[in-house]
Amino acid sequence: MKIKLFLLFSFGLSLNLFGQNNDTQKKFEQELHSYFRSGDLKKQEIVNSETKDKIFKLFLDNSFVGYAILASAKGRMDTFDFVIIYNSQKEIKLVKVLVYRSQHGQEITNKNWLKQFYKNTVQFVYGKDIQAISGATLSAKSITEKINTLNFVVSEISTF
Template identity: 40%
Template sequence: MKKIIAMFFIVCISSGFTASKRVDALIKKEITSVFKIEEFTKESLHISSEINASLPISINDSNFFKIIHNNATIGYYYFGKAYGKADFFDFIVIFDKELIVSKVKVITYREDHGGEVGSKRWLKQFEGTETTKELAYQQDIAGISGATISVKSMLNEVNKLLKTVTILSNKGQL
């Protein structure tokens, strides 16, 4: 019985590393595609607890990064979660150095229904958005039949992120 439990933990731990490597590879692919570069480094932001308390989304060393190429900041990306009907899904938002949304991509969708929220065509609506804008459902961002909960959740998270980035920029944190 102890061997079975030990094997279970080994499989769980190794699958976590595999998933993490897959997510990192997908993020790298998107960043290199957006900025048309082959290599970059990422640097996490260190936001004080005082500033973090004022943000709609808490920033930590695993969700918001500066993208550096040739010793210069070329943009930022956020790795977040939104809630669908029954489970969370992971997404990234890539900003250029002027803090304009360059790309939004759903990385992992875990439900049977609503996966259309990850379509390139639908996500393209976010591109070009400035952080000072609040996007409105059915005005700026179209709904998707059968994915209403995921759409609204994603829109809510992106709007909170836009406000967060605006605050960080105004406080000289970016």
């Protein structure tokens, strides 16, 4: 009985710490449908060996429109989940934090701060290209580094 409880607890903890749960997945789906307001949106998952994040090719009415990534990054104490939407030219069009679990560093969820990533830049430098945030230094650096990694991964994907 103790082993079953331990395994159940460990599995639940691993979902919260190392991956997205169903609530995060629902928020991801809602964000995609909110961004692409009309048409038949379809996702095709891309096998990704570089990160544990989920990368999708997006098709709207059977036409390729870009990529979406459901990603996680580590803040000071907890992980947080976010979405990135790229257009077909692999430019970032949206970054949104879906779930921020920590009580500190929530400033990175600000839409205006996240708009700094909407550039045609492969590598962002925190404190130069991306404004530093007092009180959210670790989370801000973490999301910047993760976006840099994902920009590289997306740049390496062949369009078809």
